[in-house]
Amino acid sequence: MNSEMSVLYLFLEASFVVKFIMLLLIAASIVSWTYIFQRGAALRKATNEVKEFEELFxxxxxxxxxxxxxxxxxDLSGCALIFCSGFKEYVRMRKTASSSPESINEGTYRAMRVAMSRQVDDLEQRLPFLATVGSISPYIGLLGTVWGIMTAFIALGQVRQATLQMVAPGIAEALIATAIGLFAAIPAVIAYxxxxxxxxxxxxxxxxxxxxxxxxxHRQSLASKSEVAEK
Structure with a gap:
């Protein structure tokens, strides 16, 4: 590819709509890669924390x-946070004389469930964005391609003698939009x-x-109840 038909040249010569679509897709790709690195590090940290806590527990x-x-x-998170939430509720409910082992177990489980839901929500941050980029980027790129080809053929219709040299740049710049769309979508889909x-x-x-x-x-609650009954 010579300098006159370089990607940069085709981008600069593209119409405003195609150029805007390209910039939009490039921005989406940059943000996607940022989130990919962030989420990758966060999930590795969460996995290591789970292993460390389970070994300790x-x-x-x-x-x-x-x-x-x-x-x-x-900075508690993961299983450690779930454990602390459940054990705190367990201790609190045991201090209530009217609490049965079943109610203690139910309250403890509920507290851990809330903590777990929050942890999972934190882990899922940015994933919807990756899914969105992965699903719509090819279509946005295709829109730029269709618009660019349409513009090229409209311009071609205004001349008497059409040549490949005249229409090639317009079609090439249009196809670049699709390529950028795929470049943004494929990593986002794989990462998601x-x-x-x-x-x-x-x-x-x-x-x-x-x-x-x-x-x-629950077993501890039952054991405590049996000890109290024996006394």
Missing amino acids: WSGADLNKLYADLTQKD NRFSSKVEKIENTYGNFMEEFSAIL
Whole structure:
């Protein structure tokens, strides 16, 4: 491709509508890549936090001590935050004499469910934007292509003798819009699918921990009730 038919030359010579579409798609691609790096780092951090907490939790640490240690931190997230939310509610409800093991278990589970929902919402941030870019960018690029080709043929109709050299630049600049649309869409779709799968896996891990921790607290409630009845 010579200098007269370079991508930059075709962009500068494009019509206002096609040029605007190209700039829009380039901006969407830049924002998408920014979110891809941000979400990738956030999900890796969440995965590592889950592994670290599960190792700590299942190591046999005392729940009261574990809760006291975790509440000293300012940036709780993931399973640690779910654990603290559930254990805090468990301790609060146990202080109420009228609370049965079933009501304690229900209240604890509800508190953990709210905490988990907030964590999943945080993990899913920016994913809708990636899905939107991935789904509409090819169509926006196609719109630029159709507009550019239409403009080229309108200009071609105003001359007596049409040549390939006359119509080629207009068609080339129009096709660039489609190429940019695909360039923006493909990474966004791949990232969205990959991140959605990771979020689902982390959410399942949160849910499994909730079930297991809720069962542990329920057994403790029943044991405490039996001790009180024996006295």
